[in-house]
Amino acid sequence: MNTRIFLTEVRDELLSIFREPIALFFSVLVPVAFFALFATMFGGEGGFGVESVARYGAFGVLSVVLSNPGISLADAIERGWLRVKRADGTPLGVTLSAKVTAALPYAIITLAGITLVARLTAGPLDTIQVLRVIGVLLLGSLPFSLFSLAVGAKFSTNSATAVLNAVLIPSVILSGLWFPLEMLPAWLGNIAVYLPPYHLAQLALAQVEGGAVWGHLAYLAGTTIVGAITAALAYRSAEV
Amino acid sequence: MEHVLEVRGLVHRYGDYTALSGVDLTVKAGECVALLGPNGAGKTTLVRNVIGLIEGNADLIQVAGGSPRRAETRRRLGVVQQAVGFPRSLTVGEIVGSAAARRGLSPEAASRAIAEMGLAGLEKHRAAQLSGGQQQRLQLAMGLVADPVLLVLDEPTEGLDVEARRRFWNTIRRRLDNGAGVLVTTHLVDEAAAVADRVVVVDRGRVVAEGTPDELRRTLSERRISVQTKVPVSVIRTFDSVETVELRDGRTVIATTDSEQVVRRLLDLDPEANDLTVATASLEEVLIAITQHEEVLI
Numbered sequence: 001m002n003t004r005i006f007l008t009e010v011r012d013e014l015l016s017i018f019r020e021p022i023a024l025f026f027s028v029l030v031p032v033a034f035f036a037l038f039a040t041m042f043g044g045e046g047g048f049g050v051e052s053v054a055r056y057g058a059f060g061v062l063s064v065v066l067s068n069p070g071i072s073l074a075d076a077i078e079r080g081w082l083r084v085k086r087a088d089g090t091p092l093g094v095t096l097s098a099k100v101t102a103a104l105p106y107a108i109i110t111l112a113g114i115t116l117v118a119r120l121t122a123g124p125l126d127t128i129q130v131l132r133v134i135g136v137l138l139l140g141s142l143p144f145s146l147f148s149l150a151v152g153a154k155f156s157t158n159s160a161t162a163v164l165n166a167v168l169i170p171s172v173i174l175s176g177l178w179f180p181l182e183m184l185p186a187w188l189g190n191i192a193v194y195l196p197p198y199h200l201a202q203l204a205l206a207q208v209e210g211g212a213v214w215g216h217l218a219y220l221a222g223t224t225i226v227g228a229i230t231a232a233l234a235y236r237s238a239e240v
Numbered sequence: 241m242e243h244v245l246e247v248r249g250l251v252h253r254y255g256d257y258t259a260l261s262g263v264d265l266t267v268k269a270g271e272c273v274a275l276l277g278p279n280g281a282g283k284t285t286l287v288r289n290v291i292g293l294i295e296g297n298a299d300l301i302q303v304a305g306g307s308p309r310r311a312e313t314r315r316r317l318g319v320v321q322q323a324v325g326f327p328r329s330l331t332v333g334e335i336v337g338s339a340a341a342r343r344g345l346s347p348e349a350a351s352r353a354i355a356e357m358g359l360a361g362l363e364k365h366r367a368a369q370l371s372g373g374q375q376q377r378l379q380l381a382m383g384l385v386a387d388p389v390l391l392v393l394d395e396p397t398e399g400l401d402v403e404a405r406r407r408f409w410n411t412i413r414r415r416l417d418n419g420a421g422v423l424v425t426t427h428l429v430d431e432a433a434a435v436a437d438r439v440v441v442v443d444r445g446r447v448v449a450e451g452t453p454d455e456l457r458r459t460l461s462e463r464r465i466s467v468q469t470k471v472p473v474s475v476i477r478t479f480d481s482v483e484t485v486e487l488r489d490g491r492t493v494i495a496t497t498d499s500e501q502v503v504r505r506l507l508d509l510d511p512e513a514n515d516l517t518v519a520t521a522s523l524e525e526v527l528i529a530i531t532q533h534e535e536v537l538i
Contacts, residue, residue, distance in 0.1 A: 008341040012330060019329035079325035087291045088382060089315035090342055 002094055009090070009098030017068060017102060027067055028106055031060035032113035038178070039121045049122040050129045053115055054204035057137050059177040060110035062197055065141040067164050068103040069096075070152030074160040077153065077238060092235075100145040104138060111137065132207035140200045140220055146227030153234035171197050196223045242269045244390040244421035245290060245303055252285050252296030252445075259285040260296060260445045267390065267421040272412070274436035275425040278531050282445040283425045284322070287394045290423065291319050304389045315343050318383025318391040318420075320376060322398065326367035332378060333363030339382040349385045356414075357381040358407055373404030380411070391415060393424040397431065409435055429524040439523070443531045453523055460521040460529050463499035466491050469506055469513040479505055491515070 017024060035056040039048040048056070073096070076082040085095055111134050119125055147167075152160050172178060174191050175198035181189040192198040199216040206213045245267040252260040260282045267273045275283050288294045289301060292308030306313035326335060332354065340350040354360055357377040362370070367378055376396055383391065391412065397405045412422055412435070426432050432439060433453040441449040441456075449456060462483065469492055476485045481498035496502045499518045506513055521529075 004344060005342045008338050012327070012334065012338055015334065016327055016329045076327075079327070080321065080323050081325065081327060083293060083321055084319075084324055084379065084382070086293055087314060087317070087319040087321065088339060088342065089311040089313070089317075091311050 002091060005090055006094050006098055006101075009095055010102050013072065013098050013102030014105065016072065017106060023068070023071075024106065027064045028060075028110045028113070031056065031063050031110050032117065034178070035060070035114045036117045039117055043121050048118050050118065050125050050133060051205055051208045052122075053111075053118050053125075053130065054133045054137075054208055055177050055201050057111050057114050057133060058175075058197060058201040058204055059172045060114055061107045061137045061141050062144055062168060062172060062177075062200075064107040064110055065100070065103045065145045066148050066168050067161070068106065068148070069099040069145050070148030070150075070160050070164055071157060072099050072102075073149055073152030074155055074157040078157050096149055096231075099149070100142070103145065104141075107138060107141060108134070129208050133204045136204045136207055137200065140203055143196060143220055143223040143227040144200075146224065146231045150227065150231040150234040153231065153238040171195050174198075175201060177201055196220060199223075243267065243302070244269050245423060247286075247290065247298060247301050249299035250286070250289060250296050250301065251298070252282075252289060252294070258445055260289075263442070263445070263447055265423075265440060265447070267423050269389065269421050270416055270419050271437050272416055272422040272424065272435055274432035274439045275423065275442060276429065276432055276439055276527055277442035281442045281531075283442055284394060285445075286442065287392060287423070287425060291317060291321075291392050315386055316389055318380060318386070318388035318415075320379045320383070320391075320393045320396040322395050324375075324379060326370075326375060326378070328366065328368045330367055331364050332359055332367050332370070335367050335378065336381050336385060340385040343386050345385055353381040353384040356384060356411060358411075373400045373408075376400060376404075377408065377411075380408075384415075388415075389420055391420055391422045391424075393422065395425055395427065397426065397428065405431070429522075429527055433523040441527060441530050449526075449530045456526050456530075457520045457523060460526045461497045462495055462521050462525070462529075463497070464519045464521070465494040465496060465499055465502060465506075465516065466519070467494070467506065467513050467516040468492070469510045471506060471510045471513070475509070476502075476506070 035048070038056070039052070082095065086092060115125070115130055148164060151163050155163055174188060175195045176192055177197060181192055196219065199219040203213055203216040203220065243266050245265065247263060247265040250260050250263040251258070263286060265286070275286065277283050285294070289296050290303060290308060292314050295309060301308060303313055304316040308314060336350040336354050337347055340347065354363060357380055359374065359377060359381060362374070367375065370378060397408055400408065416422060424436070436453060439451065439453055439456055440447055449459065468490070473485045473487060473492065476482060476492065476494060479502055481496050482502060483495040483497065485492065485494050494502060503516065503518070
């Protein structure tokens, strides 16, 4: 029963996202356009390879999963639509899971766009490495989706959009996803290790360059637990 | 007859504020119960408990044979809630189709519900662009796909024009005839009097009166006499049991608790008094009296 409800919910969510092309533009095209711009400006002769897909891909995935689930939830609460769903027997967990899942195809489109630009600027890429990077980025997006839901449960649609954007841009810059940390002032660079996007990008980079993964994995697992608790508390205090 | 809704001893608190204090309520199959009361009386809190959105403390809440906190139970209800906005981008067909799919029903069930609510031909329209009346009917269509045993309608005709209201209630009557129970809250007292088999008056979180519309009207002993007479208003005011007297369009209108005695005295003083009618209080007057002087009626 719940699988059928989940699939129905995902379909409705995908339709809603697909029919709002402006939101799609900002979530999908902006990261790809940024990557193309940086690859052209700073790529040099070698272009931006798989390691760049890991860093900018983390930004691309975050721009989708941080914004869509939360804004969609805030909108559903504001309209009273979540009340309608709950009254007709749709389990809340299924509705929220559908919102998180529905963001993933758009994250995949973003990653595909970034990978295509990397292929055009850097030449052939290692397919296995690319797939591992994409897999890690998609799986590692869960804590950010949960944070997005927490914001969506707590704020109105307009406020949630503002809060999530205000979180996204500074955190990706401070985590070294746009520019290498070496280019930032040292005191700013030191902040990165405390930020979840940094650990997501490092985990993805480890698929290309090797290196330790357990520390980053533990940090993201902890963030997932905190995100789930925060989302649950935010929802309990929301006026649905 | 079988109860499709049974609530016993429901208490609901928001922090220190007690919204419901020991409410009992039942709805039988094929029965329409109207929940009336002033703003803040606790009607919406009661409805939200019945449809499982919130949970107070109760000795018993049984809806359609189960607890409303269970999703399976809620799938057997048809609900119209206040202040609902549909998603901007989904169509009528998609919304009702999804409501059917979530319950494991076929698209034909969705088509039947859409047709029953008079929305056929609008399947490809965006729901958010429908008129207020059409949106209310769409919400009910979502609930009708499951052939519900209980319909819970919270201010369902708020903002609807006369024709839209008539169509809405025609559908509800058909469902009542087929054995569904209906619990409806409304501010439109005349509407409640017309459609309800039983009226439950809630005030300050308690049920303060209950009965058929006629039974409730009879609880108010006041009668209204309308007559063409030469007896001056100042004289009529001196009669025992007269509460108010006023002239309205050349007629004298008297509110009294003993209409028989007032009519006798009027005819003694003015044997030519004519066009005399005696009416019981309207349900609205009863409601006002109950909620202003509820201690008399508890």
